[in-house]
Amino acid sequence: MNESNNNNTQSGQRPAPTREEITRRRFLARLSLAAGGIGALILAVPMAGFILAPFFARTKEVWRSVGKVESFKIGETTAVKYEDASPLPWAGVTARSAAWLRRVDADTFIAFSINCTHLGCPVRWLAEANLFMCPCHGGVYYQDGTVAAGPPPSPLPRYPVRVKDGDVQIQTAPIPISKK
Amino acid sequence: MINRVRDWVDDRTGLPDAVGRMARHLVPPDAKWWYVFGSATLCAFMIQVISGVALAFSYIPSPSAAYSTLQFISDQAPFGHFLRGLHYYGASAMVLMVGLHMTQVFLFGSYKFPRELNWATGVLLLGFTLVMGFTGQLLRWDQNAVWSVVVGAEQAGRVPIIGTWLAHFTLGGDTVGGATLTRFFVVHVFIMPALIFAFVGLHLWLVLRHGISEPPKPGKPVDPKTYRREYKELIEKTGRPFWPDAAWRDAIFCVGMIIGIAALALIFGAPQLGKPPDPSIIAASPRPDWYLLWYFGVLALLPHGSEKYFMVFGPLLAGILLIALPFISNRGERSPSRRPWAIAAVLMIVLMIVTLWVAGANSPWSPNFNAQPLALSVVGATNGPVFIGAQLFHSKGCLNCHLIGDDGGRRGPDLTDVANRLPRSQMVLRISNGGVNMPAYAANLTPADMDALVAFLQTRKIQRR
Numbered sequence: 001m002n003e004s005n006n007n008n009t010q011s012g013q014r015p016a017p018t019r020e021e022i023t024r025r026r027f028l029a030r031l032s033l034a035a036g037g038i039g040a041l042i043l044a045v046p047m048a049g050f051i052l053a054p055f056f057a058r059t060k061e062v063w064r065s066v067g068k069v070e071s072f073k074i075g076e077t078t079a080v081k082y083e084d085a086s087p088l089p090w091a092g093v094t095a096r097s098a099a100w101l102r103r104v105d106a107d108t109f110i111a112f113s114i115n116c117t118h119l120g121c122p123v124r125w126l127a128e129a130n131l132f133m134c135p136c137h138g139g140v141y142y143q144d145g146t147v148a149a150g151p152p153p154s155p156l157p158r159y160p161v162r163v164k165d166g167d168v169q170i171q172t173a174p175i176p177i178s179k180k
Numbered sequence: 181m182i183n184r185v186r187d188w189v190d191d192r193t194g195l196p197d198a199v200g201r202m203a204r205h206l207v208p209p210d211a212k213w214w215y216v217f218g219s220a221t222l223c224a225f226m227i228q229v230i231s232g233v234a235l236a237f238s239y240i241p242s243p244s245a246a247y248s249t250l251q252f253i254s255d256q257a258p259f260g261h262f263l264r265g266l267h268y269y270g271a272s273a274m275v276l277m278v279g280l281h282m283t284q285v286f287l288f289g290s291y292k293f294p295r296e297l298n299w300a301t302g303v304l305l306l307g308f309t310l311v312m313g314f315t316g317q318l319l320r321w322d323q324n325a326v327w328s329v330v331v332g333a334e335q336a337g338r339v340p341i342i343g344t345w346l347a348h349f350t351l352g353g354d355t356v357g358g359a360t361l362t363r364f365f366v367v368h369v370f371i372m373p374a375l376i377f378a379f380v381g382l383h384l385w386l387v388l389r390h391g392i393s394e395p396p397k398p399g400k401p402v403d404p405k406t407y408r409r410e411y412k413e414l415i416e417k418t419g420r421p422f423w424p425d426a427a428w429r430d431a432i433f434c435v436g437m438i439i440g441i442a443a444l445a446l447i448f449g450a451p452q453l454g455k456p457p458d459p460s461i462i463a464a465s466p467r468p469d470w471y472l473l474w475y476f477g478v479l480a481l482l483p484h485g486s487e488k489y490f491m492v493f494g495p496l497l498a499g500i501l502l503i504a505l506p507f508i509s510n511r512g513e514r515s516p517s518r519r520p521w522a523i524a525a526v527l528m529i530v531l532m533i534v535t536l537w538v539a540g541a542n543s544p545w546s547p548n549f550n551a552q553p554l555a556l557s558v559v560g561a562t563n564g565p566v567f568i569g570a571q572l573f574h575s576k577g578c579l580n581c582h583l584i585g586d587d588g589g590r591r592g593p594d595l596t597d598v599a600n601r602l603p604r605s606q607m608v609l610r611i612s613n614g615g616v617n618m619p620a621y622a623a624n625l626t627p628a629d630m631d632a633l634v635a636f637l638q639t640r641k642i643q644r645r
Binding site for chain 1 (some may be wrong): 545
C-alpha cells in the first residue's frame with residue numbers, strides 16, 4: 001500500500017485516499033470544529049453574561065423624598081422630581097425621574113406616572129382644565145388618572161406614596177411598560 | 181517605477197489582478213442611469229462611515245457628557261457643525277437611495293431568478309439602515325432622544341411573552357439612565373456597521389456571481405431553465421466591462437450626491453439639539469427624524485386598540501413579505517409594462533408613505549400646547565358671557581385641540597363656524613359627554629361656565645350667501 005502511494009506521489013499524482021485516511025481526516029475535521037466550538041463557548045459565556053445579565057436583574061426600589069407635606073396644596077397636582085433607585089455614577093441628568101403628585105386631602109396623596117400608557121410620552125397637567133394631556137398622540141386623562149379620550153389603553157399608573165417625618169415620599173419604579 | 185511597484189504588489193498579494201477582474205466584469209450594455217442607485221447607497225454609507233469616524237473623535241458616549249460634546253461639536257469645533265450636517269443628510273440620502281434602489285429592482289423584476297438572495301440581502305440592508313437611522317437619532321442624546329428611547333421601549337414591550345424583557349433591554353435597565361446611551365452607541369457604531377459591511381460584501385458577491393440584471397424587455401419572461409444560458413450569451417455577445425463603461429455613471433451620480441449633501445450641510449447645518457436629556461423635564465414633544473415620521477403617523481391614526489397588534493406584527497409582516505417576494509414569484513415577465521400590479525403596488529406604497537409622512541409632519545392629532553388666549557378681535561367681545569366663554573375655551577384646554585380661525589389645535593373638529601352646524605342643545609350634549617377623542621366636561625364645568633362657553637361657541641358663525 002505504502003509502496004503504491006509512494007509511486008503515485010513520485011509520478012505527480014495525488015494518492016487515492018484510503019479508508020483509514022478518510023476516517024483520520026474526519027476525526028481531524030471534527031476535532032478542529034470541536035476545538036473551535038469550545039473556544040467560542042469559553043469566550044461567549046462571559047461575554048453574553050456581561051451584556052445580558054444586568055437586564056434580568058431587578059433594581060431594588062427605594063423611597064425618595066419629593067418635598068415637605070405643607071409645600072403641596074390640597075386639590076393641586078404638581079410635578080415632582082427625584083433620583084432613580086440606583087443611578088450609575090456617570091448617568092448625569094438622565095438619572096432623574098418625575099411624577100405627577102396630587103394632594104387629595106390633608107393626608108392623602110396620589111403619585112401618577114408621567115408616562116402615557118399609549119407609547120410612554122410625558123403627559124402634561126393642565127391645571128385649569130383638570131386634565132392630563134399627551135403631546136404625542138393626543139391621549140387625555142382625568143385628574144384621577146382614568147382615560148378621558150384618545151388612544152391610551154389604560155389609566156395612568158400610580159406609584160406608591162407615603163408621608164414620613166413630614167416629607168412626602170415616592171417609591172421609585174420602572175418606567176411602566178404597557179402590555180395592552 | 182510605478183509599474184514595477186504595481187507588479188510587485190500584484191505578485192505578492194494578487195489583489196490588483198483580482199480587483200481588476202472584478203471591476204472589469206461584463207455588464208449589459210443598456211444598464212444605464214437606472215442602475216446608479218445601488219452604488220449611490222454604498223456611497224452614502226461610506227459618507228456615513230467617514231463622517232461618523234470623524235465625529236467619534238469628539239463624541240463621548242456617556243449619558244452625562246454626550247449632550248455637551250455635541251454642543252461642542254456643533255458650536256465650537258472647526259467644521260463640527262458641517263460634519264454633523266454631513267452625517268445627518270448622509271443618513272437621509274442613504275435612506276432615500278436604498279428606497280430608490282429597491283423600487284428600481286422591484287419594477288425591473290431584477291429580484292427574480294437567480295437573484296432571489298440579492299433581494300433578500302438587500303431587504304436586510306434596508307432594515308439595518310433604518311436601525312442605523314433610529315439609533316443615530318438617539319445618539320443626539322437630547323430630550324427628544326431620551327423620550328424616543330421610552331417610546332421605542334414601549335413598543336418593544338408589546339411583543340408577547342418577551343415584551344417586558346425586550347423593553348428592559350432597550351432601556352438598559354428599569355428606566356432611562358446610565359446604561360441606556362452606551363447600548364445604542366454600540367449598536368450604531370459597532371454592531372450595525374459590521375453587519376452592513378458583511379451584508380454589503382455578500383450583496384456585491386451575489387451581484388458578481390449572477391451579473392447585473394439586463395433591463396427588462398416586454399415579452400421576454402424569466403424561465404429558470406433557460407435564463408442562465410441566455411444571460412451568458414447576452415453578456416458574451418454584447419457585455420461591456422463595468423469599469424469604466426458603466427462605472428462612470430455611478431461616479432458622476434455619487435459626486436453629484438456628495439455635492440448635494442455637502443450643500444445641504446453647509447446651508448442648513450445639523451439638526452438643532454433639543455433640551456438636555458433630563459427625563460424629569462416634562463414639557464417634551466418627541467418626534468422621530470423625517471424618515472420615520474410616516475410611522476409616527478401610522479401609530480396615531482390606527483384604530484384604538486389595534487396598535488398592539490400593528491406594532492408587533494406590522495414590521496414583522498412587512499419584513500417577511502419583502503423577503504418572501506422573490507420566493508413567491510421568481511419567474512415570468514420582468515417588464516413593468518407587463519406587470520401593472522407592480523406599478524400599482526409601488527404607487528400605493530409611495531402614496532401611503534407620502535400621505536402618512538405629511539400627516540406625521542403636521543401631526544394634527546397632537547394637542548397644541550402653545551395656543552395663546554384668543555385675541556379680542558377674534559372673540560368679538562370685551563366682557564359678558566361671550567368674553568368669559570372665550571377665556572374658558574382657552575383655560576379648559578378646548579383651544580389645545582380645536583381651531584378657531586387660525587388659532588388652536590387640530591386634534592378635534594374646527595370650531596370656527598360651529599354655530600352653523602350645531603344648535604345649542606347639541607353643543608351642551610357634546611361638551612358634557614365628550615367622545616372618543618374628547619374628554620367629558622360635565623364634572624369639570626359649572627352651569628355658569630357651560631352657559632358662557634356655549635354662548636361663545638354660538639357666536640362662531642360664518643355668514644354664507
